[in-house]
Amino acid sequence: MKTIQSIFLALLVSFIFFSCDNDSDDPIIIDENPLAEFNLLTNIKANDHTIEVYSEQEQYTIGYNEFFFRIKDNVTGSYIADATISMNPIMHMTSMMHSCPKSEITKTTDATVYKGFSVFQMPGNTDEYWDLNLEYSFNGQTFDASERIEVKSPTDDKKRVNVFTGTDEARYVLAMMPMEPKVAINDFSAMLFKMENMMTFPAVEGYTVSIDPRMPGMGNHSSPNNEDLTFDASSNMYNGKLSLTMTGYWKINLKVMNTSGDVLKGEDITDENESSSLFFEMEF
Amino acid sequence: MKIFDKTCTPSNRWSLHILCYLTVMVFFAHQWNGSAQELKVDVTTDSILPINLQEVILISNYKKALEHQLHQKPLATLGTYLEASKKVNMIKRGAYAWEPVLNDMSTERLSVTIDGMRIFGACTDRMDPITSYVDVSNLSDIHVASGQQGAQHGAVIGGAIDLRLEKGNFKPEDWVGSVETGFESNNAARIVGAELNYSNNAFYVDTDIIYRKAENYVAGGGEEVNFSQFEKYNLSLNGGYKLNDDQKLVASFIYDEARDVGYPALPMDVSLARAFIGSVSFVQTKFLGSFTNWETKLYANTITHIMDDSQRPDVPIRMDMPGWSDTYGYFSQAKLSLDKHQFLIKFDGFYNRSLAEMTMFPNDPNERDMFMLTWPDVRTLNNGVYGEDVIKLKEASLKISGRLAWQSFNVADEFGLNSLKIFYPEMEQRQNRLLKSVAAQYHTKLNLLHFTTGLSYGDRAPTVSEGFGFYLFNSFDNHDYIGDPDIENERAIEVNAETKIKTEKLEVGLSGNFFHTMDYIIGEINPDLSVMTIGAEGVKVYQNLEYANLYNITLDTKFKVDEQWTWSGQLSYHRGRDQDGRNLPFISPLAYRSTLQYNSKKFTGSITMNGAADQVNFNPEFGEDRTDAFTVFSAAFGTSFNLNKGGIYVKAGVENLFDTFYSTYTDWNNIPRMGRNIFMTVSYAIN
Ligand SMILES: [Cu+2]
Ligand SMILES: [Cu+2]
Numbered sequence: 018m019k020t021i022q023s024i025f026l027a028l029l030v031s032f033i034f035f036s037c038d039n040d041s042d043d044p045i046i047i048d049e050n051p052l053a054e055f056n057l058l059t060n061i062k063a064n065d066h067t068i069e070v071y072s073e074q075e076q077y078t079i080g081y082n083e084f085f086f087r088i089k090d091n092v093t094g095s096y097i098a099d100a101t102i103s104m105n106p107i108m109h110m111t112s113m114m115h116s117c118p119k120s121e122i123t124k125t126t127d128a129t130v131y132k133g134f135s136v137f138q139m140p141g142n143t144d145e146y147w148d149l150n151l152e153y154s155f156n157g158q159t160f161d162a163s164e165r166i167e168v169k170s171p172t173d174d175k176k177r178v179n180v181f182t183g184t185d186e187a188r189y190v191l192a193m194m195p196m197e198p199k200v201a202i203n204d205f206s207a208m209l210f211k212m213e214n215m216m217t218f219p220a221v222e223g224y225t226v227s228i229d230p231r232m233p234g235m236g237n238h239s240s241p242n243n244e245d246l247t248f249d250a251s252s253n254m255y256n257g258k259l260s261l262t263m264t265g266y267w268k269i270n271l272k273v274m275n276t277s278g279d280v281l282k283g284e285d286i287t288d289e290n291e292s293s294s295l296f297f298e299m300e301f
Numbered sequence: 302m303k304i305f306d307k308t309c310t311p312s313n314r315w316s317l318h319i320l321c322y323l324t325v326m327v328f329f330a331h332q333w334n335g336s337a338q339e340l341k342v343d344v345t346t347d348s349i350l351p352i353n354l355q356e357v358i359l360i361s362n363y364k365k366a367l368e369h370q371l372h373q374k375p376l377a378t379l380g381t382y383l384e385a386s387k388k389v390n391m392i393k394r395g396a397y398a399w400e401p402v403l404n405d406m407s408t409e410r411l412s413v414t415i416d417g418m419r420i421f422g423a424c425t426d427r428m429d430p431i432t433s434y435v436d437v438s439n440l441s442d443i444h445v446a447s448g449q450q451g452a453q454h455g456a457v458i459g460g461a462i463d464l465r466l467e468k469g470n471f472k473p474e475d476w477v478g479s480v481e482t483g484f485e486s487n488n489a490a491r492i493v494g495a496e497l498n499y500s501n502n503a504f505y506v507d508t509d510i511i512y513r514k515a516e517n518y519v520a521g522g523g524e525e526v527n528f529s530q531f532e533k534y535n536l537s538l539n540g541g542y543k544l545n546d547d548q549k550l551v552a553s554f555i556y557d558e559a560r561d562v563g564y565p566a567l568p569m570d571v572s573l574a575r576a577f578i579g580s581v582s583f584v585q586t587k588f589l590g591s592f593t594n595w596e597t598k599l600y601a602n603t604i605t606h607i608m609d610d611s612q613r614p615d616v617p618i619r620m621d622m623p624g625w626s627d628t629y630g631y632f633s634q635a636k637l638s639l640d641k642h643q644f645l646i647k648f649d650g651f652y653n654r655s656l657a658e659m660t661m662f663p664n665d666p667n668e669r670d671m672f673m674l675t676w677p678d679v680r681t682l683n684n685g686v687y688g689e690d691v692i693k694l695k696e697a698s699l700k701i702s703g704r705l706a707w708q709s710f711n712v713a714d715e716f717g718l719n720s721l722k723i724f725y726p727e728m729e730q731r732q733n734r735l736l737k738s739v740a741a742q743y744h745t746k747l748n749l750l751h752f753t754t755g756l757s758y759g760d761r762a763p764t765v766s767e768g769f770g771f772y773l774f775n776s777f778d779n780h781d782y783i784g785d786p787d788i789e790n791e792r793a794i795e796v797n798a799e800t801k802i803k804t805e806k807l808e809v810g811l812s813g814n815f816f817h818t819m820d821y822i823i824g825e826i827n828p829d830l831s832v833m834t835i836g837a838e839g840v841k842v843y844q845n846l847e848y849a850n851l852y853n854i855t856l857d858t859k860f861k862v863d864e865q866w867t868w869s870g871q872l873s874y875h876r877g878r879d880q881d882g883r884n885l886p887f888i889s890p891l892a893y894r895s896t897l898q899y900n901s902k903k904f905t906g907s908i909t910m911n912g913a914a915d916q917v918n919f920n921p922e923f924g925e926d927r928t929d930a931f932t933v934f935s936a937a938f939g940t941s942f943n944l945n946k947g948g949i950y951v952k953a954g955v956e957n958l959f960d961t962f963y964s965t966y967t968d969w970n971n972i973p974r975m976g977r978n979i980f981m982t983v984s985y986a987i988n
Contacts, residue, residue, distance in 0.1 A: 200673060201719030202726065234663040235618060235671060239831035242723055260723045262772065262833065265663065265671030300669050 051127045052085050061151065063162035065091045068151060073195070077147070077168040079137045080177035081192040081208065086122065086131040088153060098128035100155035105216075106135050106166075110145045118190050118210035118218035136192040136208065136218075137168045138180045175298040183273065183281030188212035189221070191273065193297045194254065198261055205259035207246055207297075209273065223248050225278075226255050229270040229286050229293070232263075237291050264301050271295040358386045358443040360467075375939075375952050375982045376483035376492045378513070379432050379440070379464075387857065387871060388445050389462070390889060394566040394969040396488060396518050397531040397559070398433035398574075402967060404447060404814060405851055405875050405888050406459030409764045409822070410791075413462045414454045416553065417598065418580055419651040423606035423626035424571075425675050425766060425773045428564060432464065434557045434576040434604070438494045438511035439537035441467040448795040448814060449740035449757035452704045453647060453687050456736040456761045458793045458818060466553055468539055469498060469505030478987040487956075487978035488518035488529065506540040517563070520973035521962035528563030528570055528612065547586050554579045561612075566969035567776050569610045569622065578602040588635050597633040617835040618664065624657035624676065643691040650684035655765045656714070659772070675773055677717020679765045683708040685736070697745035704738040708762050710786075712769060720771050721786065724842075728786045734762045736790065751801040753812075760792040767822050767843045772833040775824070777969055778886075778924030780841045781833050782824050789845045793818040806861045813854040821849035821879065826922075849885055851877040870895045876918065886923035889966055890916040890930075905939040905952070916966045928971070931963035953981040 055071040062068075071085040084104075088097040102122040108115050122133035141147050151162045171177065177193040194206035207226055210218040226246040231237045240262045246255035261267055270293035272283030283295040360382060380399035383389045391399035392407060400407055413431040414420070422429040444463040446453070451461025476499050483492035494511035512534040519525050539553035555578040562571040580600035588595035608622040630651030637644040657676035663669070685706025692699045711731045712718045718730055740757030763784070766773055770784035799812035824841030832840055855873040862868060871894045877885035891914040899906040912932035919925035937954025960977040968974065 199719060200716055200723075202723050232671070234665060234668055235661060235833070236835035238833050238835075240723065241830050242726070262720065262723060263659075263661075263671045263673035264669065265661070266668045 051130055052087065055085060058084075059149070059164055059166060061149070061162045061164040062091075064160045066097070066160065066162070067091055068153070068162055070149070076172075077137065077166050078171050079140050079168060080171070081134060081136050081194055083134045083195075084132065085125075086133075086151075087129055088155075096129035097155055099124070100131070100153050102131050102133075102151060102153040104133055104135065105150045105152075106137070106147055107150060108137075108139070108141070108145065108147045108168075113215065115215040116218070118192070118208070118220075136178060136190055136210065138178060138190055139168075140170050141166075141168050173300060175300060177297055179271070179282075179295050179297075181273075181282045181295060183275075184279065185275065185281055187281075189273065189281070190218060191226070191271070191295070193269075196299075198259075198267070198299050198301045200261055200263055202242060202258050202260045204256070205246065205269075206252075206254045206256045208254055220253050222250065222253075223276045224255070224281075225274040226257070227272045227274065227283070228257060228259060229272075230259060230261065231268050231270060231286060231292075232265060233268055233291065234266055237286070239286075266300040267298070268292060269297040269299070271297065356386055356388050356445040358382055358389075358445065360437050360440045360442055375984065376437065376481055376494065376511075377980075379435060379437055382437060383432065383443065383462075386443075386445060387855065388447060388460075390967050392887065392967045392969060393972065393974070394428065395531070395562070395564040395972070396515060396526075396529045396975070397533070397562050398428055398430060398564075400427055400430040401432055401462055402887065403445065403460045403462065404816065404853055405877055405885075406816075407887065409767060410457065410459040410761065411462060412451055412455035412457045412460075413464070415464045415555070415578060416466050416580065417454060417463060417632055417649075418578070418600040418602065419455060419628055419630050419653070420576075420578065420602050420604070421626045421628055421653050421655060421765075423604040423624035423655070423657070424574075424608060425622065425624055425657045425770065426567060426569070426608065426775075428562075428567070428571055428608065429574050429604070429606050432462075433559065433574065434535075434578065435464050435466075435537075435555060436509075436511045436513075436533075436535040436557070438496065438509040438535060439466055439507075439539075439555060441465050448755075448793075448797060448816070449702070449738050449759045450742065450755070452702060452738040452740065452759060453645070453689070455649075455683075456685070456704065456706055456708070456738065456759065458759060458761050458791060458816070466537070466539060466555075467507060467509070468551065468553075469500045469507050469541055471502055471505055471541065471543055471549075472500055473502055474498075474500045479984060480987070481982060481984040483980065483982035485515070485978055485980040487975050488515040490515035490980075492982070503543045504541065506538070509535075509537045511535050518975045518978075521957060521960045521976035523960075523976065524962075524973065526565045526972060528565045531559060531562040533557070533559035533562070549584050551582045551584060552580065563612070566972040568613065568616065568774075569608050569620075570612050571606065571608050572611070573605065573607040575605045576602060591639070592635040592637050595633070595635040597631070599631050601627075601629045603627045619662040621660045621662075622657065622675065624655075626653065626655045628653045641693040643693075645687075645689045647687040648685075649687065650682070652683075653679075653681040654713075655679045655681070673771060674714060674717040674720060675771050676765050677712050677721060677769055677771065678714035679769050680711040680713050681708065681765070682711075683736075694745075696747070697743065699744075700740075700742040702738075702740045702742075704736070704759075706736040707733065708736055709733045710762075710768060712786075717769075717771070721769060721784075724783055725786055732786065734790055736760055736762060740795075749802050749804055751799075751803060753797075753799040753801075755795070755797045757795045758792070759795070760790045762790055763788045763822055763843065770843070772840075774834040774837060775841075775924070778824075778841070778922070779836070779838045780824065780826070780924075781830075781837050781839075783827075783830070783840060783842045785843045788822060788843055789820040791818060791820050791822050791845070808857075808859040810857040811855070812857070813852065816851040817848060818851065819848045820845035822846075823849075823879075823885075847880040849877060849879045851875075851885065851888070865899050865901050867898045867900070868896070869898070878918075883922070884918045884920040884925075886920055886925055887967065888918060890914050890918070890928070903940055903942075905937075907937050907954075909935045911935075913965060919966070924970075925966075926971070928964060928966045928968075931961060931965070933961050933963065933974075934958040948986040950984040950986075951981070953979070955979050 052071045059070040067089040069087045119135035120133045122131050147168045149166045179191045190210045192208045209221045211221050240260045244258035246257035249256045273281045283293045384391045390402040420431045447460045451457045454461040478497040481494040492513045496509045498507045514532045517529045535557045537555045541551045543549045557576045559574040582598040585595045604626045606624040610616050632649035634647035655676045656678040659675050661671040687704040689702035738759035742755035744753045768784045773782040794817045797814035801810035825844045827842045830840035853875045859869040875889040877888040894911040896909045915930045916928040935956040939952030941950040956978040964971045964973050
């Protein structure tokens with residue numbers, strides 16, 4: 018009786034083991050690219066490394082771009098974990114050079130994947146172009162890498178970034194956060210940066226961005242229950258609610274107000290004035 | 302007089318056609334052995350005093366081979382039949398698909414059923430009242446019940462209209478057929494109908510088909526009303542099978558299709574309105590001992606309504622607005638007679654799915670289509686029980702009735718639910734409502750004097766539009782409408798009374814009813830909302846008024862001059878106001894009708910005058926303006942003759958004799974009514 022029991026137990030245990038084994042064997046998680054669902058925009062080859070730049074988008078687009086980076090050691094073929102990276106895109110224009118608003122690059126839950134964003138103000142052209150400059154260090158060594166990138170207008174040509182001079186004479190960059198618009202009350206966010214000089218674009222805190230969505234194709238009608246965007250310190254973003262009552266082309270008219278409520282840019286929509294000088298667009 | 306003198310109508314050409322029709326029909330002559338018996342209008346001949354608040358509009362009588370003769374205009378649309386009734390008015394948006402109004406209340410406050418089956422229109426703009434999905438060819442009569450007397454069919458405030466299908470009766474009549482054809486000069490309406498019935502002791506089948514086609518009509522004075530054309534056909538089949546002396550199975554099927562229906566009062570037309578309506582019933586005469594007339598019915602219907610503006614030359618933006626409505630339902634009812642009591646108990650339920658879309662095509666072809674759900678796939682489930690007891694008293698009777706129903710709504714489409722949540726972020730996807738109705742009706746008789754009075758309470762849930770409508774454009778008040786899912790049920794207390802003197806020769810009745818409706822549902826302007834429809838003035842949201850009061854008073858007289866001549870007259874006054882004394886929309890001004898009728902074996906004829914006083918109590922907030930007084934005259938003449946054993950019945954007449962230009966308070970956006978119209982129908986019976 019005892020033996021039967023132990024045999025049975027052994028069988029059971031081995032079965033469980035076997036099945037566990039099977040489980041962990043099947044998907045090759047270790048080797049799978051954690052960024053497989055994103056688009057590989059660039060491979061920057063430098064210093065025996067390949068820096069892979071991924072994005073949700075299929076191209077470098079003017080406006081907000083979120084990037085994911087991986088650094089591959091070309092010798093060992095493995096990806097480098099726990100590196101420190103910083104990014105500085107520079108646009109080379111015929112008369113000058115400038116950078117754009119960008120974030121620090123941080124680690125993600127996967128130690129070999131890093132992420133950050135930049136907001137390109139304008140697309141490149143035949144004479145003017147963007148360079149993506151990266152500085153990265155690990156194991157006490159620091160490297161530089163640079164690659165010319167092609168920043169394009171969005172494929173749908175809809176406006177998602179505004180560069181403007183406010184009534185305070187300062188230059189600002191206002192970028193819409195990516196979203197999937199729905200016929201609903203949508204979460205809606207934007208980022209606002211001040212251009213201190215050609216290279217520095219700190220985020221602006223405590224302003225207000227009022228929104229007035231309109232459908233120019235349908236008598237410029239609006240929608241109810243929108244919420245203006247207010248600053249949220251934890252995300253460093255301006256968050257609000259955008260309600261869209263139908264699919265189609267919407268123009269989100271904007272006004273930017275500083276901390277004392279002065280309008281820096283943008284106009285109200287009236288019967289005479291169909292559009293603000295500051296706006297985002299979307300079509301779905 | 303210049304009847305045929307109009308230059309802008311095709312009437313000249315068509316009056317020739319009338320003659321052709323006639324000739325052809327005469328040629329067709331075959332056999333005739335049916336005797337044209339007179340129709341009995343009096344259908345309430347029970348042993349106990351009837352609680353007579355029902356009006357029965359007779360459409361055809363199965364026993365007659367030749368149908369529809371009773372009506373002044375036999376092959377008129379169903380709307381015309383209803384309009385000729387005392388209680389029902391029709392809201393008109395064109396020449397077709399009129400919306401019935403009873404006690405100054407329309408679709409949302411009424412139950413309109415076909416043989417007790419619930420059906421819900423698929424149009425967000427009310428272009429397809431249920432009455433547009435049947436035709437006179439397949440109906441025997443229409444029962445109109447006022448107020449809570451209509452609660453047998455559902456939760457109502459204003460009343461119920463039950464359209465009863467014509468059915469066979471297991472008489473050994475073998476094959477019976479008839480052909481009917483009609484023509485109207487004003488809009489060149491051509492009507493062809495045919496009927497073929499078979500019946501024996503155990504089985505019957507009735508088939509009807511009718512086809513109508515009409516061009517634009519011409520208003521009084523000669524102005525053509527564009528987009529008033531229509532074309533429709535209706536096919537119906539019903540059959541019965543006797544299982545034994547006590548049990549039978551009955552099934553019915555209706556297919557109705559209208560195409561190219563113009564709505565001159567609206568900015569859009571209908572390219573297709575189609576209904577499939579089917580039912581199966583089981584009827585047993587005796588049931589559970591002393592119960593009788595046990596009837597159980599299962600039914601289903603599906604409606605497709607395709608609305609577009611493709612025919613309109615000039616619109617700010619092109620749009621398509623299709624809608625669908627499917628309903629599945631059942632009821633089971635039985636009667637029980639006990640001593641002085643006559644009970645009726647009925648269990649019923651339905652499940653409806655209403656979905657409507659709107660796609661707008663931008664003028665810039667590079668832009669994407671704009672899409673929204675105007676009815677967000679609302680699933681309505683209703684289960685209820687109705688009971689009544691008619692108690693026989695000495696020289697009097699009392700009817701007590703009540704309904705209790707449970708109704709739930711489910712917004713099934715996520716897109717639609719999210720759309721509504723723009724307005725109501727907190728709204729629930731599902732909701733339940735309890736609906737109640739109680740009524741007492743008393744009738745007593747003192748010699749020649751009949752006196753009826755009643756008191757009742759009833760409520761109703763909001764309609765799909767009132768609860769869940771999303772930017773429904775109302776061209777009458779030029780506003781977009783938004784539903785409110787959290788709107789309260791509408792509740793009404795109703796009082797009615799009627800006094801009637803009835804002698805052989807003379808009948809005079811004075812009747813009135815009063816509705817005190819609490820939480821009356823109506824759209825009110827919300828100035829904060831931006832219009833969706835180009836050119837609309839504003840947005841209204843359905844709301845509950847504190848209350849509204851409606852009353853209707855009717856004086857009804859009938860005088861039998863002699864065997865052949867009858868005069869009847871009717872005068873009615875209506876008023877509707879809310880708690881602040883504001884006038885409610887679509888309330889009739891003082892209206893009158895007078896008819897002189899001649900009826901003999903061979904000939905029938907009538908002259909009718911009807912009209913209304915100035916509409917003094919109107920409300921511009923609801924898009925109304927003062928409708929002027931009018932009086933119009935109509936005349937009809939009918940005769941039947943035997944030809945070579947075939948029976949032919951011919952009826953001709955003139956409506957709006959003096960070609961008066963007028964519109965009434967029920968004419969949407971004041972579209973003028975039809976000018977002078979000469980009609981003729983020829984019916985031929987084959988036996
Ligand atoms: Cu629109
Ligand atoms: Cu419609």
